[in-house]
Amino acid sequence: MGSATNPPGQTRLIKHFSGRAVEDQGSGWSALWDSNESDLWDRGSPSITLVDLVTQQQEIFSPYTADGRRKKALVPGCGKGYDPVMLALHGFDVYGLDISATGVSEARGYAASELQRPQGYNFSSGNSECPADVGSVNFIKGNVFGSEWERQALNGDEKFDLVYDYTFLCALHPDLRRQWADRMGQLLRQGGLLVCLEFPMYKDPSLPGPPWGLKGVHWDLLARGGDGVANIAKEPEDATVGELAGQFRRVQYFKPPRSYENGKGTDMLSIYARK
Template identity: 35%
Template sequence: MSDPVDQPTDARARLLSHFEAKDTAAHPEAWDELWADGFIPWDKGFPSPALADLLEQRKDLFPTTKERKKAFVPGCGKGYDVLLLSAWGYDAYGLDFSPTAIERAKELEKEVDGKGPHYETQQGVTKGKVVWVTGDFFKDDFLEVVDGENKFDLIYDYTFLSALNPSMRPAWSSRYNELLAPTGKLICLEFPTYKPPSTGGPPWALPPKIYMAHLPRPGEKLLYEEDGDLLESKLGEPSNRSLTRIEHFQPQRTHNVGYGEDGKVTDWISVWSHKR
């Protein structure tokens, strides 16, 4: 495996230059510009191996059931993980601010048509429906298409937080607290864990401590050093609205960018729930 810090250098430089002169409010449109230009180096062409293994191997956390459950993937891009979750029986909602990304997701859904090793319906479940939505994660408009209560039994975050300016992390944590069903589980595939925070983004550096700081303190503005590192010594107590980390481990497999030069996985998986 190649060192993820070195791949791909040109793409990383283009991402940095594309966003550095733009106000945070303009970032959603900036992502759509990249989709329209066909510059999508983050697109891997298939679902997350780490998510696929988690659903297969951890039935204690994610049991198959005839009960209809809802899954949500913000920043879904072409929607590979959305289609995977549908194959596992979830009514799966894929959200992206980019209309171009959502069009590509709809094309992919027609192309695979529930076939192939990633998208065949799993034994013992009924294929879930797939819903694509163009919208803003931080606003409620997209929830108009959600059946029943506007909460989800499973939420999957991978490369979504790493695409957000760090100033948006309090709103990100608060939003997940709102959208996760009382007995639901939030899965975070923590990436990139290997980058120094001073290198900026996107993708922004996301060592496990970032998740461990923000999700138990939804909506709270936390303090960072000038170089972008978290000031852990200034963290207060977790909120009464805290999400609780119930699992934390390194997956056996992940996308290529989640491996170091020694061939070892650098990504982590964390699973979160509401306080019981």
């Protein structure tokens, strides 16, 4: 397994998690935050793919429902908070979730500064002027599979309208993939959108991670209802295939014109609606 397959930062991650039990993965990520090694995954800016999406598809990604309620969004594994802050600047009420107290603290510090003086990378136009209609952003320490953080973010039967996953699924051990898909279904309201920037698509899924290769995994988990590990079926190019056994229906699937450098040309953008 050479550096041509796994860049140096990925190799460091693989070594860090090698031999670590599945139930101990969370503490592994927290340890990296506490030892100031977030550079292994930190990109330094929000996802330009997500920025373009919410800017160019405003009919779908309006921050308001038809009855005027501001939509709630969730970014699990939010890191330093770039994507939650960007979504708040576009009008959503956003919750950033991370398992690390250190990560949550850094995200809160970033948000306090960025919401007052946003940088141009939050907008497709590059305009850095703070918009008039800004949503709220809150950062919570917690495990996405737990319930305590959920009680802080949601009231009663309330659900999220939007969830964004960039490098959260690929950071999870494959044994947790089915649990991830079920949890996304629990957190999203009917008709709510799960937006996935699928990465890494260039990596053989049989190789160790994190990040774990995900080619075909999202489709298998969300639309087909598989486990995302065994017998992954070839996914169709058509985004609007018929109803399958999964909890989600894929409504869009395309290669984004702009993405992070490490996934440019191979990343895929998929949007799934909760049935």
